[in-house]
Amino acid sequence: xxxxDLAPIAGSLLWSSLVAVLPLLTIFIALGALRWKAxxxxxxxxxxxxxxxxxxxxxxxxxxGLSATQGFAFGLxxxxxxxxxxxxxxxxxxxxxxxxxxxRVIDVISDDPRVQAIxxxxxxxxxxxxxxxxxxxxxxxxxxxxxxxxxxxxAASVVLIANTAPVAFGAIAIPIITAGNLTGIDYQHIGAVVxxxxxxxxxxxxxxxxxxxxxxxxxxxxxxxxLTVGVVFAVAQFVSANHISxxxxxxxxxxxxxxAAVLLLQVWxxxxxxDALEKMRVERVDEAADPVDTEVIGGGVxxxxxxETTLTGSRVFLALFPYLLVIVIFSAxxxxxxxxxxxxxxxxxxxxxxLDGNISTAAGEVSGSxxxxxxWLSSPGTLLLITGVVVAAVYRLSAADALAVYRExxxxxxxxxxxxxxxxALAYVMNQSGxxxxxxxxxxxxGAAFAFLSPVLGWLxxxxxxxxxxxxxxxxxxxxxxxxxxxxxxxxxxxANTSGGVVGKMISPQNLTIxxxxxxxxxxxxxxxxxxxxxxxxxxxxxxxxVGLQSTVLSWMIPTQ
Numbered sequence: 178x179x180x181x182d183l184a185p186i187a188g189s190l191l192w193s194s195l196v197a198v199l200p201l202l203t204i205f206i207a208l209g210a211l212r213w214k215a216x217x218x219x220x221x222x223x224x225x226x227x228x229x230x231x232x233x234x235x236x237x238x239x240x241x242g243l244s245a246t247q248g249f250a251f252g253l254x255x256x257x258x259x260x261x262x263x264x265x266x267x268x269x270x271x272x273x274x275x276x277x278x279x280x281r282v283i284d285v286i287s288d289d290p291r292v293q294a295i296x297x298x299x300x301x302x303x304x305x306x307x308x309x310x311x312x313x314x315x316x317x318x319x320x321x322x323x324x325x326x327x328x329x330x331x332a333a334s335v336v337l338i339a340n341t342a343p344v345a346f347g348a349i350a351i352p353i354i355t356a357g358n359l360t361g362i363d364y365q366h367i368g369a370v371v372x373x374x375x376x377x378x379x380x381x382x383x384x385x386x387x388x389x390x391x392x393x394x395x396x397x398x399x400x401x402x403x404l405t406v407g408v409v410f411a412v413a414q415f416v417s418a419n420h421i422s423x424x425x426x427x428x429x430x431x432x433x434x435x436x437a438a439v440l441l442l443q444v445w446x447x448x449x450x451x452d453a454l455e456k457m458r459v460e461r462v463d464e465a466a467d468p469v470d471t472e473v474i475g476g477g478v479x480x481x482x483x484x485e486t487t488l489t490g491s492r493v494f495l496a497l498f499p500y501l502l503v504i505v506i507f508s509a510x511x512x513x514x515x516x517x518x519x520x521x522x523x524x525x526x527x528x529x530x531x532l533d534g535n536i537s538t539a540a541g542e543v544s545g546s547x548x549x550x551x552x553w554l555s556s557p558g559t560l561l562l563i564t565g566v567v568v569a570a571v572y573r574l575s576a577a578d579a580l581a582v583y584r585e586x587x588x589x590x591x592x593x594x595x596x597x598x599x600x601x602a603l604a605y606v607m608n609q610s611g612x613x614x615x616x617x618x619x620x621x622x623x624g625a626a627f628a629f630l631s632p633v634l635g636w637l638x639x640x641x642x643x644x645x646x647x648x649x650x651x652x653x654x655x656x657x658x659x660x661x662x663x664x665x666x667x668x669x670x671x672x673a674n675t676s677g678g679v680v681g682k683m684i685s686p687q688n689l690t691i692x693x694x695x696x697x698x699x700x701x702x703x704x705x706x707x708x709x710x711x712x713x714x715x716x717x718x719x720x721x722x723x724v725g726l727q728s729t730v731l732s733w734m735i736p737t738q
Contacts, residue, residue: 181611372418
């Protein structure tokens, strides 16, 4: 039985933490400074994590290898299973010729790219996050923005930043439910506290998107729409989390934000849309001339010729059909209790051979993280596969065509699959050897100042694993213990862990790879990382200040259980 030592380097948490953080420094330096391709950065960081586990923590070599294989398997299924099927669904619409109709349908609502960023990336992306999560919103909205004329780099940046607002309540509030199960705190109460934190960020995210798309000019011209959508989303998120349903929070907030956008656009038209379109056109020309080799998903649909065929009712329906079907299938699977239970009942729990029962937590208890949950039917990836099969039939694509598209998608995503697999292998080695908990324990030892730093743990956990749920699995109980020792409401810091995770997702190598793959920038994840890292750090600082104040002078903001 391997039991991790929290302070293996000279008994010092500080020195042990400095060693434990080396794998994370490796991947961030490789992406941000050295500009390596993501799969090389992930493999290098995995190698460093394995060396630290072996020589600093004394983890047996076979357990290091088995931890890596379990993590790699989790990266393949369910993570890349979801993403591959999301991209395949999109590719089917391209092969059928219906995706150009979708672009034109969106243009009917508004041909202003700044408005489209809010509607597609923020509102529709939030709805997809509420129902699916795990990278699907980034993949689907990324290609949608490409379809309406965004450059690949701008589309990737926009969807990653837009994906912050709904993450805490994503996939029917799984991150919050996980935190409640682990800590024993009522998850409804944790959700209510999160509802007093993330709405402050969500209110401004549409404004950030407009700034990304069209700079200060866009903010001057679009601020009424951006703030209206952001504030409506934030208020709906707050009300739902506190008074309606934690599980339905993102669904309600996303639909409310979308309704606010559509209603406002009926009575108010933003200025400068044509200037923004021209700016986008020039950027596309420059990007097309970029000599960097890329693998364009969908064969470059963003630059496809714009047809002028009249949009009939049937063409509009067929253009929207895949995304309406996604909403219907996921809503039924997640919200219909009988069906949800039936699907979950097919999950197969597999004790990882040679690993299960041979690793304990730092507290000396047998670790439960060595059981692999094979969600062959309940996985969002399988639901997307079912959606794709139905879409292919409705679009009258032959089985041979659909299979050919799937094969081409797998080939295009081969490096993305390797990247995500290696990053999850890295996460499992760090977690099961004790590296992650060493870092967390050292940060938690800062006493009363920990309230200010608590979102950093959620940010760190999500940056490593790509999942707010995983970040809560890692640090929720640590946050609870640190809060009790410091005399702070445990629910506040557990919620802060969840909220911190929402701004760490955009810099996760897993999500960077998904975004890069979706928009055809495979191998350029380091460029996307450098564009979004400062947004991530800025929003993290804002959250740290908010939580620090909520633990002291703003304690009246925290609801009582």
